[in-house]
Amino acid sequence: MSQAIESPSYPSQQELRNAPGYPSQKRLEKGPVVVIECIEEIPCNPCEQACPQHAITIGEPITNCPHLDEDKCIGCELCVSQCPGLAIFLIDLTHSQGSASVAFPHEYLPLPGKGQTVRAVNRAGEPICSATVVRVQNPKTNGQTPVVTVAVPRKYATEVRGILRPGR
Amino acid sequence: MREVDLAVVGAGPAGLTAAIEGAKRGCRTVVLDMNPRPGGQLIKQIHRFFGSREHRAGTRGIEIADSLFHEAASAGVEVMVEAEVYAIHDSTLEVVAQTNEDSLVLLSEEATTSRSRPLSIAARRIILATGGAENALNFAGWTLPGVMGAGAAQTMINLWRVLPGKKILMVGAGNVGLIISYQLIQAGGEMVAVIEATSRIGGYGVHAAKISRAGVPILTSHTIISASGESRVERAVIAKVDASWRIVSGSEQELEVDTICIAVGLHPNARLASLAECELCYSPSLGGWVPIHNSRMETTISGIYIAGDLSGVEEASTALEEGRLAGICAAASLGKERAGDYDDIKAIEGRLLGLRSGPFCQHRQDAKQELIGIGEAQCPKQ
Missing domain, CATH: 3.50.50.60 (FAD/NAD(P)-binding domain)
Incomplete structure (x- = not known):
């Protein structure tokens, strides 16, 4: 289908940057940190408990948007698999010279393999660049939400939010 | 005729929590469900739930169904599956059950095809938790x-x-x-x-x-x-x-x-409530025709309570809370109160208020408030 989407089905960069779960550019430059793309007041708070550093706060009422204390976040990735909305990503702009890494929840089989070259997609599902799978994490504590990390050219780090599934 | 203190219709999140609270307070409790597995819609929810820790947010629905069933079983609740309630009259439920013996708990993965038989259950209190149906x-x-x-x-x-x-x-x-x-x-x-x-x-x-x-x-x-x-x-x-x-x-x-x-919405599955002559009112925010109930979840028919999507289409989290509320109140009306019931009810009401806040949910709080207002005037007084 080639029909323009009339009402956006994902948040804009502006909306994300205004949200309390989005780290500053300065913090992003420092190294691994989570980006919480949760901008609606919905009743949900598992991320708050998932963070061992207490870097995420929802508080009362439960419909508050998650607030990220960017200095407390150590980029451990533990919250990424625990968000019921699959809305938390881990960005590392310091992954390597010129490349950044993006970790995202990926609940589709088959899982990609480490080292595999894949097509990375943006929030609209459009393939925007090639990516290399750095890690596929799926320990028991993830509760069957695997987290895939891919390396992408640095300029795409704020756009890449997933990969093309096989056969697409 | 079987006799129980509390009969719950529907083994979804509302029905199971209602039964658990009833049984914990000493009610002989039976849950009847027409499906082959207890859990209601939870058994097909493979995604993580939203909500708060109290509502097991982050847990997948299917896991919640399993743990609720085990909690119910250990509280002494009898869960009858493949048991369809087709009428309610004079505190008696008429059931078509796929059982050999009245007291048998069936949990077979496979639907049994034989031996359906009628069964009458006299219940001192009834909680209807028949859920919602798709539009x-x-x-x-x-x-x-x-x-x-x-x-x-x-x-x-x-x-x-x-x-x-x-x-x-x-x-x-x-x-x-x-x-x-x-x-x-x-x-x-x-x-x-x-x-x-x-x-x-x-x-x-x-x-x-x-x-x-x-x-x-x-x-x-x-x-x-x-x-x-x-x-x-x-x-x-x-x-x-x-x-x-x-x-x-x-x-x-x-x-x-x-x-x-x-996927154009759900409406309360009020057919059984209607058969039992509970009065309904129309509430667009709650999904359509919904049985009138008071703050204790009791309908206009004395002794018949409701909970979950039947009392307004909402979420599994609200169904879990409303079920507990209905179970506690139904047990209390039989004199089976427990110290701390008052605090439990206040805590449930507080959590429900939280779940019904925010731009997505406030309209349900308003609609519920209105429904309960009608219920306080029309439902039997305690």
């Missing part, structure tokens, strides 16, 4: 095989592991439409599009974002005109609608799909 949508070709409720598609993929089709159109972008679209992709289906007649996505943005990055277009202000095909759905025609719900002529487009899922 239908009429359009040309809506009776073709391949057109189904989104919930039916979810049952097929998650319970029976059958993919209903390969190229799927979802009608409705509320949470149900968005979540089931995601699960259909996980099951290997291709979502051709999600269409929504209103101008905005009704479900949570995070659900929309999830299927958007999976490459699924979500078309708002679009409706379905027709489905057609030789012996099943082969294509659908969709079109834009304007602000006054008129089809924008010339905007029609044909989609090649073999399955059309309808």
Whole structure:
């Protein structure tokens, strides 16, 4: 289908940057940190408990948007698999010279393999660049939400939010 | 005739928590459910739940169903599956049950096909937790095989592991439409599009974002005109609608799909409540005709309580809380109170208030408040 989407089905960069779960550019430059793309007041708070550093706060009422204390976040990735909305990503702009890494929840089989070259997609599902799978994490504590990390050219780090599934 | 203190109809989140609270307070409690497995809709919810820690947010529904069933069993609740209640009169439930013995707890994975027999159960208190039912949508070709409720598609993929089709159109972008679209992709289906007649996505943005990055277009202000095909759905025609719900002529487009899922809301499944002569009132925010109830979840018929989607279509989290509330209040009305009941009720009410706040949920709090207001005037006094 080639029909323009009339009402956006994902948040804009502006909306994300205004949200309390989005780290500053300065913090992003420092190294691994989570980006919480949760901008609606919905009743949900598992991320708050998932963070061992207490870097995420929802508080009362439960419909508050998650607030990220960017200095407390150590980029451990533990919250990424625990968000019921699959809305938390881990960005590392310091992954390597010129490349950044993006970790995202990926609940589709088959899982990609480490080292595999894949097509990375943006929030609209459009393939925007090639990516290399750095890690596929799926320990028991993830509760069957695997987290895939891919390396992408640095300029795409704020756009890449997933990969093309096989056969697409 | 079997005699129990408390009979609960429906073994979903509301029914099971109601039964647990009743049994914990010493009520001889039976839960009747027409399905082969307890858990209601929870058994096909493979996604993580929203809500708070108290509502087991972050846990998948299927896991909640299992733990609720075990909690009920250890509290002494008798759960009868494949037991359909078809009438309620004079505190007696008429049941068609697939059992050999009245007291048998059946938990077979396979549906038994034989030995259905009538059974009468006299209950001092009844809690109806019959859930919600999917709304239908009429359009040309809506009776073709391949057109189904989104919930039916979810049952097929998650319970029976059958993919209903390969190229799927979802009608409705509320949470149900968005979540089931995601699960259909996980099951290997291709979502051709999600269409929504209103101008905005009704479900949570995070659900929309999830299927958007999976490459699924979500078309708002679009409706379905027709489905057609030789012996099943082969294509659908969709079109834009304007602000006054008129089809924008010339905007029609044909989609090649073999399955059309309808996710245009749910309504309280009030048939049994209606048979029991509970008075209903119409509440758009709660999904349609809903039995009137007071703050103790008691209906206009003394001794009959309700909980969960039957008392207004909401979420599993609210159903869990309302079930507990109904169970505590029904037990209390039998003199089976427990120290701390008052505090428990206040805590439940507080959590319900939290769940019904925010831009998505406040309208349900308002509607509930109104319904309970009517209930306080019309339902039997304690």
